[in-house]
Amino acid sequence: MSPWTCGIGGCHETFESVEPAIIHQTTDHRRHECKVCGTVVPDGYFAIRHAFNEHTRAEYVRAYDADAEEVRRRERIKSDVEATADLQAVVERLNE
Template identity: 65%
Template sequence: MTSWECAIEGDGRTFDRVEDLIVHQATDHQRVECQVCGTVLPDGYFAIRHAFEEHSRAEYVRAYDATAKEVRKRESVKETIESEADLREVVDRLEGGSGTF
């Protein structure tokens, strides 16, 4: 079984399910402001997803002074999570629907 680790600010908590990790990041950590457009959103997966779906790589690199290696790492994290996670469950849980914390 894959263990999912929260890498926000050295948190280090691990989760058996990626959905639990995403909910943890969205509820237990401070929200962050996108340095490109100013949108405030949950840190972790949602911040990465926003950056790469709403902005170009060039905008991300300029705003965050990111290296190509850092961009590739975040793109890889996004792809891995999206290939494994039931994002409908995550949204339902965050909106107070079924599912437990």
């Protein structure tokens, strides 16, 4: 698979696998406050996961003024990460 790119803000740091990319997003970037409920989560994958696991697509669209393509893009990212990542290893690494 091709390298994973961070994509938060102007960050274009790349990683050979998804796990270091998620760890980078969690540790090297500011936290994100959910515009739907106010929960503060790590930016990147964890923010996307929070938005789509905890809220409806309609809530996301209204809160973020997002269009259908933006929703589909984030759903693809979430799906690709979850199909590829060893999320348990990420959590263990972050808890070290």
